[in-house]
Amino acid sequence: MITLGEYIIKNQAEYPSASGELSSLLSSIRRAAKVVNREINRAGLVTDIIGGSAGSENIQGEAQQKLDVFANDVFKAALEARGEVCGIASEEEDYFVGFADERQSNAKYIVLMDPLDGSSNIDVNVSVGTIFSIYRRVSQPGEPVSMEDFLQPGVNQVAAGYVVYGSSTMLVYTTGNGVHGFTYDSTLGSFCLSHENIRIPEMGNIYSINEGNYIRFPEGVKQYLKFCQEKDDASNRPYTSRYIGSLVSDFHRNMLKGGIYIYPSGTNSPNGKLRLLYECNPLAFMAEQAGGKATDGFRRIMEIKPTELHQRTPYFIGSSKMVDKACALMTEFSAE
Numbered sequence: 001m002i003t004l005g006e007y008i009i010k011n012q013a014e015y016p017s018a019s020g021e022l023s024s025l026l027s028s029i030r031r032a033a034k035v036v037n038r039e040i041n042r043a044g045l046v047t048d049i050i051g052g053s054a055g056s057e058n059i060q061g062e063a064q065q066k067l068d069v070f071a072n073d074v075f076k077a078a079l080e081a082r083g084e085v086c087g088i089a090s091e092e093e094d095y096f097v098g099f100a101d102e103r104q105s106n107a108k109y110i111v112l113m114d115p116l117d118g119s120s121n122i123d124v125n126v127s128v129g130t131i132f133s134i135y136r137r138v139s140q141p142g143e144p145v146s147m148e149d150f151l152q153p154g155v156n157q158v159a160a161g162y163v164v165y166g167s168s169t170m171l172v173y174t175t176g177n178g179v180h181g182f183t184y185d186s187t188l189g190s191f192c193l194s195h196e197n198i199r200i201p202e203m204g205n206i207y208s209i210n211e212g213n214y215i216r217f218p219e220g221v222k223q224y225l226k227f228c229q230e231k232d233d234a235s236n237r238p239y240t241s242r243y244i245g246s247l248v249s250d251f252h253r254n255m256l257k258g259g260i261y262i263y264p265s266g267t268n269s270p271n272g273k274l275r276l277l278y279e280c281n282p283l284a285f286m287a288e289q290a291g292g293k294a295t296d297g298f299r300r301i302m303e304i305k306p307t308e309l310h311q312r313t314p315y316f317i318g319s320s321k322m323v324d325k326a327c328a329l330m331t332e333f334s335a336e
């Protein structure tokens with residue numbers, strides 16, 4: 001059994017020019033994930049850090065859960081502690097945070113994160129996650145971190161990943177060399193390699209979408225749902241509907257089994273709900289590394305040039321042939 005720490009070091013050896021900073025950064029995330037995992041396993045109890053609302057709102061006007069704030073603090077502290085990261089941006093921080101200490105200000109990486117994904121599921125014992133995205137800074141070491149460092153297109157990512165806190169806890173990541181999953185073994189206190197080189201099946205029979213918003217969906221999405229629900233034995237339809245309401249968990253299942261997750265625009269939300277920089281780009285990088293696709297219905301997500309830290313985008317991600325079909329219908333019915 002190889003642990004995540006060992007795997008990171010083994011892979012670093014394959015890059016003689018590697019400085020070890022990215023490996024050390026991934027180790028910081030691994031450690032923070034263990035701390036957050038411990039508290040999530042106690043979700044349902046009410047303490048200072050878990051159980052219910054934190055009584056505050058983030059810049060997007062969403063009520064923050066105590067665990068949103070706790071996870072944000074734990075990951076931020078872990079990333080600031082070591083010296084590879086010069087700044088972070090987070091769903092729970094209004095603005096980006098530049099680390100001022102001299103060691104950090106010379107560091108070469110920035111991290112964007114969704115510390116706790118699926119917040120509405122925390123207190124009802126349904127799986128939730130953490131999502132992270134890593135870039136090299138564009139400002140010079142020693143210079144103050146700027147918005148430019150964070151508003152990079154997804155194609156510039158050097159690594160991305162998520163932690164899913166479910167029936168088991170897994171950390172899944174890519175550094176552009178395939179997607180690898182590690183399951184947390186609490187008896188060892190380590191993440192152990194369980195899913196090396198994950199590949200998304202080109203075709204699946206699962207679709208994930210909140211059909212409660214149906215009347216506000218674009219016509220292309222309505223047509224795709226009709227396609228998913230029509231009977232056709234030859235193409236294994238009707239598909240099955242599965243929606244957990246935690247993006248990480250819905251994506252993880254679809255990545256392993258094949259499927260498509262859609263959070264479209266709506267008549268009341270022209271850009272949908274999900275955030276480009278710390279939800280959509282990191283999972284898009286992983287989907288593509290695993291042979292899948294991610295678009296906004298028309299464009300490749302990772303080619304979108306960001307303009308705002310918390311900007312939203314419609315989202316279609318998963319099995320390549322399913323995303324192609326959905327996007328074909330979006331184009332066909334977009335003129336309607």
Ligand SMILES: O=P(O)(O)OC[C@H]1O[C@](O)(COP(=O)(O)O)[C@@H](O)[C@@H]1O
Pocket residue numbers: 091114116117118119120210245246247248273
């Ligand atoms: O309740 P809705 O509108 O279906 O939205 C669910 C989606 O919103 C999210 O909860 C947004 O993420 P956060 O919980 O990090 O804000 C996704 O995880 C999930 O897929």
Ligand SMILES: [Mg+2]
Pocket residue numbers: 114116117118247279
């Ligand atoms: Mg989220």
Ligand SMILES: [Mg+2]
Pocket residue numbers: 068091114115116117118119
């Ligand atoms: Mg969140």
